[in-house]
Amino acid sequence: MTSRMFGPVRVVVVSVFMALAMAALAGCSFQEEEKVWEISGGIFGTSYHINVVLPEDSARLKMLAQGIQAELERVDNAMSTWKPDSELSKLNRKQSQADWTTLSAPLFEVIHRAQEISAQTDGAFDATIGPVVNLWGFGPDARPERSPSDEELLKALNVTGWEFLEFDSEALAIRSKQPQYIDLSGIAKGYGVDVVARYLDTQGVQAYLVEIGGEVRTRGRKPDDDVWRLAVETPSDQARQVNVVVALDRKSMATSGDYRNYYESEGQRYSHTIDPDTGRPIDHRLASVTVISDDCMTADALATAYNVMGFERAMSLATRENIPAYFIVRGEAGFDVHSTPAFSSYVVQ
Template sequence: MTFSVLRPVRVVLASAFLVLAVAALAGCSFEEEEKVWEISGPVFGTQYHINVVLKEDQDRLENLANGIEEVLEDIDASMSTWRNDSELSRFNRLDDQSKWTGISRSLYEVLATAKKVSELTGGAFDVTVGPVVNLWGFGPDARPEEVPTEDELSSLLAVIGHDKLALKDEPPALRADPNQYIDLSAIAKGYGVDAVSRFIESEGISAFLVEIGGEVRVSGRKPGGEAWRLAIEAPVTGRRQINRVVALEDQAMATSGDYRNYYESEGKRFSHTIDPKSGKPITHHLASVSVIAEDCMTADALATAFNVMGYEQAQELATRENIAAYFIVRGEGGFQTDYTPAFSSFLAN
């Protein structure tokens, strides 16, 4: 069983793949002094759920919970576009972004990873697409009364692009030309998972599961020696249904899909995932893609990029680059699944 501490409210996981830790652990037989404790709370407009394996120690658990809150607050204060006072929002408001602006090491790391994924995927991942996301009503701005026009999209697409950003390592600095609005919502949660994981490791805990809004990273094994089991969710609107289960030990997994965040207008469905090349919501048949990587930040960005690219292009790229990816595709007879060779070793029986 799991032991819940430190948070008065337990919230059901709202993820594209459900973490099976709670259910699976309920049937485990633990060593007498080893228990799985859950720490949970709100963050980034979603929820975080963390399972740690350690002996019962209320003071240590309280300090751990407080430390996790501090890590997440620092990330939110740096990378949120929903906070006017965040480091990223301040950069986005600069009158002249063409001059080098010093940034935090954490913001640099996220932007550097974003740049690598953008280059790898031919621009399918692009953190400058924020103005287009906002135009469609999926950002901090209110939903538009009408669907954006071709002229509106063209004017934005003409000035944005991941290649408009430049980074400098020492000291960390950023510049953009012309001015850009950077949105890290497709990678910041993954970075948050990694940052919390590093903090937990620094506290001497080697077995844990960290989940933020569906992005997950695990370390070690559960008491009894079992790997952590995660479920890839079927992309069915309005209910939870497991498609496949994977077993992880020291990996991260992220999922991107078009079946949770969308709206309908004049009989058409508009996904929150925007193709940076067309400036429009994706319309292909790839419903969901899950990516396993060593770090959650990379998995998060790759899952988004693959979701933009569509099944054929993403499957080809992932296979060529030996990336572990699992695809759920809409077909005439229902959902069809496929995965790359690198993913096969993680499938649970």
């Protein structure tokens, strides 16, 4: 994550719908007209767009916009590796991590969930891969002038390993026999979506769509009683094209792909997604994978893990565990699409 901001939060109307109701006993009366309002801003080096269904109330919308930004900044201040004074950066700088370190509840929750996803995916998701991510130039360090050598990769891999982390759930504490550099970029954005959704729940918002950098969580319906519809795009670093449309209510969706965040050096294209087994950027036929889950933190981490695993391994695991997942795979004549049985019930186009 990054501390860069993209200007002030703004609130704009994106669509208007009429909501009429008849009183059952006392003649006719009208409910307040509900509209879909958009609250947008910047966080984590990307942008967010939150749609809320509410009657017009500028004071309430302003309060929600400020509250959303404050919630996201708290996440950034806890989990950013780009901010030297973040809680995670301070943990990563500790020379010895053998003693228990008490964490804030949010940071403990995310690292602990990352550990669970690591176990579930046999290490395809590994939050301790930070040193290798930095070595390839996808972290806060400057991009390297050349690709790392085998010796440099081996040295970085030797100081990683999700299995070395230990947790004390009662004390919200963590320790590791060898110092770890934890990178939560594969899960924290999804957690940010969940944090905003929780905040809107506490504020009595009954219908919303929260989107941060492409990761999404929904609740309720739009004023015309239609569901929230979301597009899964065909992988391309050029024009955007819809591949499939899904309908979600009280669900989250996240996509991981190798077609946007990458760089090219000496004619070679390097994906930002690093395989924890090899320490190298992924290089296989799977172009993107989309996962649906109850919470966005889980969808985000699983999508990352499946992207690391490649199509065959990920499809087998997701099918076995009944996880809704949609895979777009490079074929000889374009893209081939595959989905788990659990994904089909969400498709509307």
